[in-house]
Amino acid sequence: RSKRRGRGQTTVYSVDIAEEMKRATQLEQALRRAIIADEVDVHFQPIVDLRNGAPVGFEALARWHDDELGFVSPATFIPLAEERGIIEPLTEAMLKKATRTALSWPVEMFLSFNLSSAQLLDPTTHDKIMAILRSVGFDPRRLGLEITETAMMADPEIANSIIDSLRAEGVSISLDDFGTGQSSLGRLREIALDKVKIDRTFVSEITRDRPSEHIIKAIIALCEGLDLEVVAEGIETREQADKLLQLGCSIGQGYLYGRPMSADRIQQFISAAGTVLTAQQQFR
Numbered sequence: 001r002s003k004r005r006g007r008g009q010t011t012v013y014s015v016d017i018a019e020e021m022k023r024a025t026q027l028e029q030a031l032r033r034a035i036i037a038d039e040v041d042v043h044f045q046p047i048v049d050l051r052n053g054a055p056v057g058f059e060a061l062a063r064w065h066d067d068e069l070g071f072v073s074p075a076t077f078i079p080l081a082e083e084r085g086i087i088e089p090l091t092e093a094m095l096k097k098a099t100r101t102a103l104s105w106p107v108e109m110f111l112s113f114n115l116s117s118a119q120l121l122d123p124t125t126h127d128k129i130m131a132i133l134r135s136v137g138f139d140p141r142r143l144g145l146e147i148t149e150t151a152m153m154a155d156p157e158i159a160n161s162i163i164d165s166l167r168a169e170g171v172s173i174s175l176d177d178f179g180t181g182q183s184s185l186g187r188l189r190e191i192a193l194d195k196v197k198i199d200r201t202f203v204s205e206i207t208r209d210r211p212s213e214h215i216i217k218a219i220i221a222l223c224e225g226l227d228l229e230v231v232a233e234g235i236e237t238r239e240q241a242d243k244l245l246q247l248g249c250s251i252g253q254g255y256l257y258g259r260p261m262s263a264d265r266i267q268q269f270i271s272a273a274g275t276v277l278t279a280q281q282q283f284r
């Protein structure tokens with residue numbers, strides 16, 4: 001659009017950039033307020049056994065609704081919080097809420113929590129997380145932390161020492177969005193991981209696109225060899241779930257099983273799943 005404007009181009013761009021900076025600052029101020037007022041909420045998405053749909057754990061996802069700005073996606077406000085140096089109080093508040101909620105779930109169900117790149121650069125992360133778990137009374141063995149390769153790359157040495165120290169406490173580590181970003185197979189050897197989450201861009205194409213199917217097949221084989229659990233993200237159809245099962249992946253999450261839900265709805269989801277499973281067992 002601006003290209004055609006010839007000499008006016010520079011002005012158009014600088015107005016756009018100024019607008020964007022204004023909007024980011026407005027978002028930042030609103031987010032700061034929301035964090036202090038404890039208005040950023042946490043929802044949970046079921047992670048299920050694909051063989052029977054039974055929940056095995058839940059991923060915590062940040063949710064923020066601002067009166068003026070409306071619903072703001074975490075894909076927007078999490079990176080902004082990192083940029084503006086306010087990710088730490090946000091993460092701590094989220095982890096407290098998420099672990100308190102997870103205390104009421106059956107003990108065999110885990111909580112999966114996304115760590116941001118800032119936390120993988122901060123040598124005090126281990127102590128901060130452990131202090132929260134102790135104050136809430138949440139067993140570290142029920143906590144999984146999701147990290148990304150991009151976050152790892154900022155300072156692999158610090159990131160690895162944080163990961164190792166948390167694993168020593170019993171926390172498990174998942175590599176999120178695997179197959180995107182700065183992916184490298186070698187990375188799987190450099191980080192002590194427990195799980196790999198296949199990005200939904202591959203899952204969404206698995207029944208339509210041969211390359212995606214082969215990529216998923218290769219990831220599953222690789223993880224089997226490295227003794228890593230595989231979790232598929234973004235499963236929306238029965239066909240995708242069947243294909244994943246056929247390829248040897250039996251854990252996943254996606255709209256087919258459940259959208260991210262409030263703590264209350266998760267409680268209902270757990271009860272409903274329990275009833276269905278008991279009924280299934282009785283019929284066997």
Ligand code: C2E
Binds near residue numbers: 094253256
């Ligand atoms: P993610 O960790 O990869 O989370 C999965 C995203 O996929 C979530 O988006 C979830 O709602 C969405 N999703 C799940 N199943 C499906 C499906 O079947 N189809 C489709 N189309 N989407 C599905 P969401 O909640 O918008 O979060 C986006 C990203 O923001 C997350 O990606 C994560 O990187 C980040 N994020 C969210 N909450 C937090 C948080 O508390 N802390 C940090 N550091 N990052 C967070």
Ligand code: MG
Binds near residue numbers: 059176
């Ligand atoms: Mg995640």
Ligand code: MG
Binds near residue numbers: 176
């Ligand atoms: Mg993911």
Ligand code: MG
Binds near residue numbers: 177199200233
């Ligand atoms: Mg993803």
